[in-house]
Amino acid sequence: MSRTRFSEHCKRLTNMTPRQYLQDLRLEEASRLLKSPDHNSVTEIAFSCGFNSSQYFSNSFRKRYGRAPNASRGLA
Template identity: 35%
Template sequence: MVQFCGPTSISILGNQLEKPFSIEEIAGQLNMASSTFHRHFKKATNMSPLQYLKRLRLHEAQKLMLTEGFNSGRACAAVGYESISQFNREYKRLFGAPPRKDIIKHKVNV
């Protein structure tokens, strides 16, 4: 198996936070077919590249809100979401609370 899911593919995905996502583009950078990249990535991480990228984006948004004082709209845009409502839904799904409540909870616990 190609050692694709190490630092190379993870750093490529990490550099995609604010950009539109394209499996074809990333697979091409790794000299792989899209289906091969997707299959190997899912086997190595137990999630699809899109799921992984969403998780990276949401964690980065949370970090920006906690450390830089971004509001949810600014954090949403900074990590590449086009829809604040989609961002809020996915944030709540991952962290268990909407962005504002989650950030308040973290700040109270610090």
């Protein structure tokens, strides 16, 4: 399957590009980790979820959830 066909198929299934879908999955995992009782730093969580920059992670998280990652700590 070509990249173009894969991208079109992904868009049809998820209404997102493959890159958007991957970022969405990463942000969901980060949100789950932030809510867990473990005391990993936001930067450690960002890197463990595949983000290369804690600032980019923070901006993406805020755009998706409307709050900073630190504000999500301990929320159930």
